[in-house]
Amino acid sequence: MSDPKASSVLLAEDDASLRTVLTLELKRLGLDVTAVPGGREALAALESRSFDIVITDLKMPHVDGFQVLDEARKRSPETQVLVVTGHGSVDSAVRAMKSGAFDYIQKPVDPDALALVVDKALERQRLLREVEHLRAQVRGRFDPGDMVLVSTAMRRILELVKKVAATDASVLVQGESGTGKELVARAVHAASARRNHPFVAVNCGALPEGLLESELFGHARGSFTGATANKRGLFEEARDGTLFLDEIGEMTPALQVKLLRALQSGEVRRVGENRTVKVNARIVAATNKDLKKGMADGSFREDLFYRLNVFPITIPPLRERPEDILPLAERFLRVGKGKHGGTALRFSQDAADALTRYAWPGNVRELEHAVERAVILAGTEVSEEDLPPEVRPREDAGSKRSLGELEKDHVLKTLTACGGNQQEAAKRLGIARNTLWRKLKEYGIPAKK
Numbered sequence: 001m002s003d004p005k006a007s008s009v010l011l012a013e014d015d016a017s018l019r020t021v022l023t024l025e026l027k028r029l030g031l032d033v034t035a036v037p038g039g040r041e042a043l044a045a046l047e048s049r050s051f052d053i054v055i056t057d058l059k060m061p062h063v064d065g066f067q068v069l070d071e072a073r074k075r076s077p078e079t080q081v082l083v084v085t086g087h088g089s090v091d092s093a094v095r096a097m098k099s100g101a102f103d104y105i106q107k108p109v110d111p112d113a114l115a116l117v118v119d120k121a122l123e124r125q126r127l128l129r130e131v132e133h134l135r136a137q138v139r140g141r142f143d144p145g146d147m148v149l150v151s152t153a154m155r156r157i158l159e160l161v162k163k164v165a166a167t168d169a170s171v172l173v174q175g176e177s178g179t180g181k182e183l184v185a186r187a188v189h190a191a192s193a194r195r196n197h198p199f200v201a202v203n204c205g206a207l208p209e210g211l212l213e214s215e216l217f218g219h220a221r222g223s224f225t226g227a228t229a230n231k232r233g234l235f236e237e238a239r240d241g242t243l244f245l246d247e248i249g250e251m252t253p254a255l256q257v258k259l260l261r262a263l264q265s266g267e268v269r270r271v272g273e274n275r276t277v278k279v280n281a282r283i284v285a286a287t288n289k290d291l292k293k294g295m296a297d298g299s300f301r302e303d304l305f306y307r308l309n310v311f312p313i314t315i316p317p318l319r320e321r322p323e324d325i326l327p328l329a330e331r332f333l334r335v336g337k338g339k340h341g342g343t344a345l346r347f348s349q350d351a352a353d354a355l356t357r358y359a360w361p362g363n364v365r366e367l368e369h370a371v372e373r374a375v376i377l378a379g380t381e382v383s384e385e386d387l388p389p390e391v392r393p394r395e396d397a398g399s400k401r402s403l404g405e406l407e408k409d410h411v412l413k414t415l416t417a418c419g420g421n422q423q424e425a426a427k428r429l430g431i432a433r434n435t436l437w438r439k440l441k442e443y444g445i446p447a448k449k
């Protein structure tokens, strides 16, 4: 049995006695060696799995070392290739290094020189992996201090994030579009012990089923048209980190089955391959759909729902937490100035009122865009006129607000005052709940029964 943690090396050498000697040397160095007698066999081996190091003789019949080198480089940039050259054929060694070989070994092979160059190759590979890892870390960097958490509802969510971050439980983040689901997913990752590992996000609604499957699980070369190389899936990319499955409600039932299987077994199988790979990513899923409805109509699997919903976090729409509106707007004002320049320092009273009164059907994202746009238009103060028309209280020809506008204002203010509770708001307004729902629908606010 080979040590599963040992670095793997593929050795292609047509000279049987040299192959035997090199194999013994490499094993002595603690490597897991696969030795083959020629280029053709080397290509077949590369096809079946990946290696940390490839050592290939350059001169071999049929398929030579240059082809092996090309193939190894094409398959995985992490694999380090060492070429073995005959005495005096420095030209071909140079050519090999120009084609991406890490170094060359001259015949007759000196064991100490071999040990040294293998060591260097492994060290380089370790560094490459570390750089990749650090890059991923920078990409996924997140400071919970960047979040605006003023309302009680959002402060409660921060508490939930901290609690769940201490565990490995799956998290399901629910909320209307633009409420901050991805931000919360990143916060879970950033607050967890996995923070120094990758955060990998995939939008399950953006890709057709087959493509999404190969994105998630990876694929073997040739498993479908266009699969020109072996590819690791995102489950593998997110190794020891967090895999964010956005818009999980869009996933097809067939793929839901495969996802569930992966979650249950902790293993994935690349498309077109038989062997499985162990995975260890924390899953955070998000949706703006009502998955309970999906389960009722059969479009979302119940077993998968319960698997993902171990720890639910539901972000309320912005109109139900109006205390967050101005602090968010202030934040976006500062960020927007950094991004686009501009002179705006604050919001006028009218602008602040308009922002607070508006129902924000597109939630925080809509607010962010509205403020960014205003920053570009505004002078030192963001006025009502700098806000998008739908946010501004409209005025009719006689410069008087229409009855409908006044009514809308009143209804929304009441709703806000009731913390978004529509039943309560209907009671205070003295109208039937159905009437309120109809009105809210006109204003673009979904009824909550």
Ligand SMILES: Nc1ncnc2c1ncn2[C@@H]1O[C@H](COP(=O)(O)OP(=O)(O)OP(=O)(O)O)[C@@H](O)[C@H]1O
Residues within 6 Å of the ligand: 146, 147, 148, 149, 154, 175, 176, 177, 178, 179, 180, 181, 182, 183, 184, 288, 328, 331, 364, 365, 368
């Ligand atoms: N509490 C918050 N504090 C600061 N910024 C926020 C907050 N919530 C949301 N945002 C910002 O609002 C924008 C939308 O958030 P995010 O992308 O996380 O929402 P989402 O629910 O995933 O949206 P969608 O459903 O459209 O994918 C982002 O730019 C995010 O940084």
Ligand SMILES: [Mg+2]
Residues within 6 Å of the ligand: 181, 182, 246
């Ligand atoms: Mg999102």
